[in-house]
Amino acid sequence: xxxxxxxxxxxxxxxxxxxxxxxxxxxxxxxxxxxxxxxxxxxxxxxxxxxxxxxxxxxxxxxxxxxxxxxxxxxxxxxxxxxxxxxxxxxxxxxxxxxxxxxxxxxxxxxxxxxxxxxxxxxxxxxxxxxxxxxxxxxxxxxxxxxxxxxxxxxxxxxxxxxxxxxxxxxxxxxxxxxxxxxxxxxxxxxxxxxxxxxxxxxxxxxxxxxxxxxxxxxxxxxxxxxxxxxxxxxxxxxxxxxxxxxxxxxxxxxxxxxxxxxxxxxxxxxxxxxxxxxxxxxxxxxxxxxxxxxxxxxxxxxxxxxxxxxxxxxxxxxxxxxxxxxxxxxxxxxxxxxxxxxxxxxxxxxxxxxxxxxxxxxxxxxxxxxxxx
Numbered sequence: 001x002x003x004x005x006x007x008x009x010x011x012x013x014x015x016x017x018x019x020x021x022x023x024x025x026x027x028x029x030x031x032x033x034x035x036x037x038x039x040x041x042x043x044x045x046x047x048x049x050x051x052x053x054x055x056x057x058x059x060x061x062x063x064x065x066x067x068x069x070x071x072x073x074x075x076x077x078x079x080x081x082x083x084x085x086x087x088x089x090x091x092x093x094x095x096x097x098x099x100x101x102x103x104x105x106x107x108x109x110x111x112x113x114x115x116x117x118x119x120x121x122x123x124x125x126x127x128x129x130x131x132x133x134x135x136x137x138x139x140x141x142x143x144x145x146x147x148x149x150x151x152x153x154x155x156x157x158x159x160x161x162x163x164x165x166x167x168x169x170x171x172x173x174x175x176x177x178x179x180x181x182x183x184x185x186x187x188x189x190x191x192x193x194x195x196x197x198x199x200x201x202x203x204x205x206x207x208x209x210x211x212x213x214x215x216x217x218x219x220x221x222x223x224x225x226x227x228x229x230x231x232x233x234x235x236x237x238x239x240x241x242x243x244x245x246x247x248x249x250x251x252x253x254x255x256x257x258x259x260x261x262x263x264x265x266x267x268x269x270x271x272x273x274x275x276x277x278x279x280x281x282x283x284x285x286x287x288x289x290x291x292x293x294x295x296x297x298x299x300x301x302x303x304x305x306x307x308x309x310x311x312x313x314x315x316x317x318x319x320x321x322x323x324x325x326x327x328x329x330x331x332x333x334x335x336x337x338x339x340x341x342x343x344x345x346x347x348x349x350x351x352x353x354x355x356x357x358x359x360x361x362x363x364x365x366x367x368x369x370x371x372x373x374x
Contacts, residue, residue: 005260006165006259006260007207007259007260008167010262012263013263014178014179014204014263015263016203016204016264016265017263017264017265018196018265022266022270023266023270026270027193027196027273030273033277033280033284034230037237037238037280037283040284040287040291041233041237049235052237052287053085053235054082055286056237056238056283057081057104057105057239058077058078058081059241060104060224060239061081061101061104062077063239063242063245064216064217064221064241064244066245067216067220067244067245067251068216068217072100073097075091075092076094077100079091079097080093080101084101095129095130096129099125099128100126102126103127104221106119106126107123107222107224108224108225108234108236109234111228111229115183115184117176117177117180120180120218121142121143122142123218123221124141124142124143124211124218125141127214127218128141139212139213140211140212144169144172144173144176144210144211145209145211146169147169147170150165151164151165151166163252163256164209164255166208172208172210175208176210182204183201187229194229194230195227195230195273195276198223198226198272198276199272199273200269202220202222202272203268203272205222206255207259220240223240224236227240237283237287238279238283239279240275240276240279242282243279243282244275251271289317289318292317292373293317293318295373296313296371296373300354305354305356306347308337308338308347309351311336312328312336312337312347313351313356313357315336316370316371317373327368327370328369329367329368331344333369348369352369356371356372357371357372358372
C-alpha cells in the first residue's frame with residue numbers, strides 16, 4: 001500500500017500537531033502587540049476610529065483579492081464599506097464591491113454569531129454576484145464543488161507538477177461539517193490559544209478547498225472572523241491579507257510544504273504568527289500616526305491657518321509613501337498646496353513662527369521642513 005502523500009490522507013486527519021516551544025516566543029510577541037493595539041482603541045475614538053477601521057478593511061479586501069491575482073476598483077469597494085460604516089462618502093458601487101464589503105462586515109462585526117453551512121454558502125454568493133462577467137463561466141455559486149479533482153498544477157500538460165490536491169468530493173460534506181463544528185466548539189477551548197486557533201482554521205479550511213473558486217478569500221475571511229473573536233473586538237485596525245500579499249510566494253510555499261507529509265503543522269503556524277505579528281506592528285505604527293495627528297491639532301487648535309497650510313500639514317502628519325518622510329521643500333509645498341512660489345515661502349515662514357514645522361539642517365534650495373510632533 002502506498003504511503004500517504006497528502007496531509008488529509010494521514011491517519012487521524014485532521015488532528016494536527018505542533019511544537020509549542022518553537023512557537024512560544026512568536027505567540028508572546030503577537031499577544032503583546034495585540035494587547036497594545038487594543039489598548040489604543042480608547043485613545044483613538046470618534047471619527048478617527050471609524051476612518052482607521054475603514055482604511056484597514058479596505059486594505060484587507062483589496063489585498064485578499066490581489067493574492068488571487070484580481071485587481072478591484074478601490075473607489076467602489078471604499079464606497080461600499082463607507083456606507084456600511086455610516087460614513088457619508090460619495091462614489092459608485094458595483095455588485096462585486098457590495099458583496100465583498102458585506103462579506104467582511106458579516107465576518108467581523110457579526111463574529112460572535114455561529115458560522116454554519118448556510119452562512120458559509122451565503123458568503124460564497126456574496127463573493128460571486130450574478131452579473132454578465134460570470135455568464136459564460138461555469139461556476140457553482142453557493143454550493144460545494146463537483147466531483148472533478150481539485151488540484152493546483154504547473155508545468156507541461158504531459159508532465160504536470162501537482163502543488164496541491166484537495167480531498168475528494170466523496171466525504172467532503174462531512175469533513176466540512178466537522179470543520180464548522182470544531183470552529184464553533186474551539187471558541188471555548190481553554191487549552192487552545194485563540195491565535196493558534198485562527199492559524200489552524202486557516203490551514204484546515206484551505207486544505208478542504210470546498211468550492212470551485214473563492215476558497216482563498218473565504219479562508220482569509222474565516223481567519224479575520226477567528227481573530228475578531230479572539231480580540232472580542234469587531235472594529236478592525238489591521239489587515240492580515242496585506243501582509244500575506246507582501247510574502248505571497250512564501251505563503252504558497254509553506255502551504256504546499258505543509259500539505260505533504262505528516263500532521264505536524266509547526267512550520268505553517270510559525271509563518272502564520274510571523275505574518276500576523278507584522279500586520280499588528282504595521283497597525284501600531286499607523287495608529288501612532290493617528291494619535292500624533294490628533295495631538296498636533298489639539299495643540300494648534302487656536303491658530304489661524306489657511307486651507308492650503310492645513311492640507312500640507314495633514315499630508316505630513318499622515319506619513320506613508322506620500323508623507324514626505326525626509327521633509328518637504330518650498331517647491332514641494334508649492335506643488336501640493338497649488339500656490340505661487342512667493343505664497344509658499346510666506347506660508348512656510350508663518351508655520352515656522354507658529355511652531356507647526358521645524359527647519360531641517362541644510363540651506364538654500366535644499367532647505368526642507370518637517371512637522372513638529374511630540
